[in-house]
Amino acid sequence: MMAPDDPPEPFIPDIRDFYRRQSVLVLLTLFLASTLGLSFFGYIDPLTSLFVATVASLIALMLASLRSTQESETSTDLSFPARKTVRVNIMSSAQLVAAMPDPALLLDSSVTIQHHNTAAESLFGKSLDGRALEHVSRDPELITAVEDALTHGERRIARIAWRGDVERHLMATIAPLGAKSGRAADQVLITIRDLSEQHRVLEMRSDFIANASHELRTPLASVRGFIETLQGPARYDETARERFLGIMAAQAERMTRLIDDLLLLSRVEEKAYLAPTGKVDLDDVLADVVRTLLPIADERKISITPPRANRSTLVVGERDELFQVFQNLIENAVKYGRDGGSVTVTRTQPAPPPGQPSRVTITITDDGPGIAPEHLPRLTERFYRVNADQSRKIGGTGLGLAIVKHVLNRHKGELQIESQVGFGTTVRVTLPATI
Ligand SMILES: Nc1ncnc2c1ncn2[C@@H]1O[C@H](COP(=O)(O)OP(=O)(O)OP(=O)(O)O)[C@@H](O)[C@H]1O
Ligand SMILES: [Mg+2]
Incomplete structure (x- = not known):
């Protein structure tokens, strides 16, 4: 029976149990002490006192064990207020199916859906109850597995070939209910797991x-x-x-x-989920990066203009990681820029809206050949290169922007790449500023 308003109470050991058992022992001790006292003062002879004490101990022990057995079997005790019983709620099949997190369908022996949950509706549509499984899914592997599970009363697994806009990898487990293995089942429960993410x-x-x-x-x-x-x-x-x-x-x-x-x-x-703790002076990092890249830039007669250092901008971060970010971005501008071109690095820190933290943006602009729009969304993928041969020739691994993306994620920063073929590329890095 369902009792939705009266949830089962957990069993909490009652302190009164302890006192009940203790009271038997206290009574026994008193009885023995008085018997021994009477024998000591000569009111009864020692042999009788010993006999009485032994019989009393045996009776007390029997009583104590009888009490604890009764108490473990029933929750009521006549001498004390009744302890609340643990009530076991038996859910209906419909409620059980509804409570399952993954898509679930309960089918009867005629392969008709009896109950389903909301997750199942997202796969097979609404109003499923009362419909035959084959009208809901035409997947041959699933239908065969369900029939098999019903006939043999054994669990079956089926891979569902999902035909939709997006490719999905679904795995159904079909569990027979109310049957011994080898005998026909009355019902089967289908639960479906989406393994697309794992895949x-x-x-x-x-x-x-x-x-x-x-x-x-x-x-x-x-x-x-x-x-x-x-x-x-x-x-x-x-x-x-x-x-x-x-x-x-x-x-x-x-x-x-x-x-x-x-x-x-x-x-x-x-370290993706470990927030960085250090404080980094961005101008200092940018000046170091530009210094290390000057020899490569000079080789191709490219000028690099660093940001004007009027006041230092501190960000919360790890210096080595932020150095890697700007080294890759400015190096890209130099490597993929045009001979004799220019690379400009600027820093802006607009006043934040009221109540919002301040953010600083570093912009790196080159006047190179640019990147075609179809490549832009894929640039941060590992090993993705617009022109793999050209990149390899100049020592590129195609991992630079993937590293940049991960470092910025960890620093709660953002990366934006805009480009116009024939005009150049602009990369913006935005980071939370400390002051
Ligand atoms: N400023 C830019 N102008 C033109 N193309 C660029 C620019 N920046 C990046 N790219 C393109 O994006 C690709 C990916 O860049 P990424 O920094 O991830 O790798 P890489 O530079 O090839 O290798 P690594 O950074 O490991 O040396 C580059 O191969 C290049 O094709
Ligand atoms: Mg690079």
Whole structure:
């Protein structure tokens, strides 16, 4: 019976139990003491007192054990106010199905839906009760599994091929109810789990491994090729040896860079939920980044204009990580900019709306060839490069913007990339400022 307004009470050990048992022992002690007292003063002889004491102890022990057995069997006691009983609520099947978090359907032996929950409506539509399963889902694997579970009274699993706008991976568990294994069941309960997210994570992981090994395999193959040439045909060719060793060193450097970037990415991901605690002077970081990039910029006659340092801007963050962010963004502007072009870095910190925290924006603008709009949403994906060959040639791993995105997420920052083909690219980083 359902008693929705009267939920079951948890069993709480009653302190009165303790006193009840103690009272038997106290009475026994008093009785023994008085018997021994009477025998001591000669009112009864010691043998009789010993006999009476033994019989009294046995009776008391029997009473105590009888009481505790009764108390464990029933909750009522005539000598004390009745303890509340634990009431077990038996839910109706409809309520059980409704309470399930995943889509669930309860079917009878004629494969007709008896009850369903709201989660099931999001998959199969509304008004499901009373409809045959095959009118709701035409999935052959699901229908066969349900019939099988009903006939044999055994649990079955079915993969549902979902045909919709988005690809989904659904797994149904069909559990027979009211049947012994091997005998026909009266009902089956179908519960459906959406494994799409798990599937996506697995796919991402295998893509990542495939990409990482591909990126490593290319320079490795090249190094091995040069080693074979140096061991064979070019063994005594001094000039070729010098040239090949130079290429091998560059390839080794590329592999080191890739591994460093992979390690950095995994470290940043690990710390994703740890808020940074340090205070970082942004102008100081930007000045350091520009200093390290000047040699590459000079090679291509690109000028870098850093922000005017009129007052320091502090942000909550980790210096090394923010250094990586601006190094990659300004390096990108230089690497993918045009020869003889210019890169401008500016800092703005508008007055925040009342009650809102202050935010600082660093803008990096180049006048390079720009990025076509279809690439913009994918730039922060790992290993994504607009022109993989060009990027590889200039030492790019395609991990830079993925690292930037993760670091900024951790710093509660934002990244915006705008670009116009033929005119250049503008990247904006917004971070919460401390003052
Ligand atoms: N300022 C820019 N102008 C033109 N293209 C850009 C610019 N910034 C990034 N890109 C494009 O975005 C791609 C991804 O950049 P990202 O920084 O993630 O990788 P990368 O520079 O190739 O490698 P890494 O940063 O590891 O050296 C680049 O390969 C490039 O094609
Ligand atoms: Mg980069």
